[in-house]
Amino acid sequence: MMLRAWIAGLVFALTGCNAPPAIKAPPGVEIEPLKTYSRLESWFLLKLAGVEGVPVAHAVDAYRIVYPVETETGEKLRASGLLALPRGVAPKRIVSFQHGTSTDREAVPSRLDVTGAAAAILFAGNGYMLLAPDYLGLGDSKRIHGYYIASEHAAAVTGLLAAARLLPVAPDGQVFLSGFSQGGHVTLAAMREMEAKGDRVLAAAPVAAAIDIRNVSLAAALEGGAPSHSLYLAYLAWSHAHRYGHPLGTVLTPEYAARVETLFGTPHDGKEIMESLPANPREMFVPEFLKAFDEGGAHWLLTSIDENGLANWTPKAPVRLYYGSADADVVPEEAMRGAELYRARGADARAIDVGVVGHDESMLRAAPLIFDWLNRLEADAAR
Numbered sequence: 001m002m003l004r005a006w007i008a009g010l011v012f013a014l015t016g017c018n019a020p021p022a023i024k025a026p027p028g029v030e031i032e033p034l035k036t037y038s039r040l041e042s043w044f045l046l047k048l049a050g051v052e053g054v055p056v057a058h059a060v061d062a063y064r065i066v067y068p069v070e071t072e073t074g075e076k077l078r079a080s081g082l083l084a085l086p087r088g089v090a091p092k093r094i095v096s097f098q099h100g101t102s103t104d105r106e107a108v109p110s111r112l113d114v115t116g117a118a119a120a121i122l123f124a125g126n127g128y129m130l131l132a133p134d135y136l137g138l139g140d141s142k143r144i145h146g147y148y149i150a151s152e153h154a155a156a157v158t159g160l161l162a163a164a165r166l167l168p169v170a171p172d173g174q175v176f177l178s179g180f181s182q183g184g185h186v187t188l189a190a191m192r193e194m195e196a197k198g199d200r201v202l203a204a205a206p207v208a209a210a211i212d213i214r215n216v217s218l219a220a221a222l223e224g225g226a227p228s229h230s231l232y233l234a235y236l237a238w239s240h241a242h243r244y245g246h247p248l249g250t251v252l253t254p255e256y257a258a259r260v261e262t263l264f265g266t267p268h269d270g271k272e273i274m275e276s277l278p279a280n281p282r283e284m285f286v287p288e289f290l291k292a293f294d295e296g297g298a299h300w301l302l303t304s305i306d307e308n309g310l311a312n313w314t315p316k317a318p319v320r321l322y323y324g325s326a327d328a329d330v331v332p333e334e335a336m337r338g339a340e341l342y343r344a345r346g347a348d349a350r351a352i353d354v355g356v357v358g359h360d361e362s363m364l365r366a367a368p369l370i371f372d373w374l375n376r377l378e379a380d381a382a383r
Contacts, residue, residue, distance in 0.1 A: 031065050064080060064081075072155065091129035098187045099115045100183050101235070111139070135156050136153065144243070153186040154189040157186060175194070188315075203377055208324070208327055216337055218305060224282075228274065246301075256284040335352075
């Protein structure tokens, strides 16, 4: 009987939470209350997600926020993201978390997917304002997603920060940046843009970030070491062809150019896409591209990949590059080489091995380490 009562109480706690209070949106911004996570629900969901060793101090109010974005070319767009606040206390700092690869525009933080909910609970549940952009081309943004186009997603991050800072509850101070996989790349792209404009960053903690894409990740992906590599490469070729105005047939064979246009131009989940692409990614590409890659020649896609890499700059704030030593999706050399290149220019950068784990598990292992580092930085800043 006691067990049944406990289960009934848990079910009530997980389903009976109050909705978040309404927030008055500043001009040009829309804010929609989504859900309040109780402390018990938050603790339970972190356990289910596999995040260990992180407390939950507060209930979490989650909102969808739609805000203006101006791209590097001056294009004015609307984008969506997640805003999460600790219930009942003033947030002590803004944390912006950038999600990993999504081929589904609805599988994003503002729809409270697993990543969005976990980030909200991890950070807002411990007193921080959490922001998580959906990125341009996902969520409410209907354009084609510019996969691994650095400036585009940096604009989505900084646009969301600008909108959030207009809220009365927004804390002052430097922003802490983190992100996973594609979101690690977005995190560093945003950091680069912010620091270039004089907006100081507290620190950045990317996980499984592709940094020197042209010289590290591209070579590894073309070998097909992970089932996801054909998806990543097709996604990149498709989005870069559309964004930079090149025919997809100049990169992919006629068969795969047509197939990829369908797979990414209409709704398909990641499993469907991977099953429709070859295990050997090189089979998708035209001989001209492979020859240029193998022999160090010229090709527009190689140029655009190189231009969107993040190896050739110097972070001003501390950077910790977390990675799993068994990650086949984003190889560990990315973090190790990135930290080495940044340190060579005088940056405070370290690569941190979270264990012999693969891609997704690396984020779960890194989460408590990132949380602890943020809290240490917060304590140092308060002194």
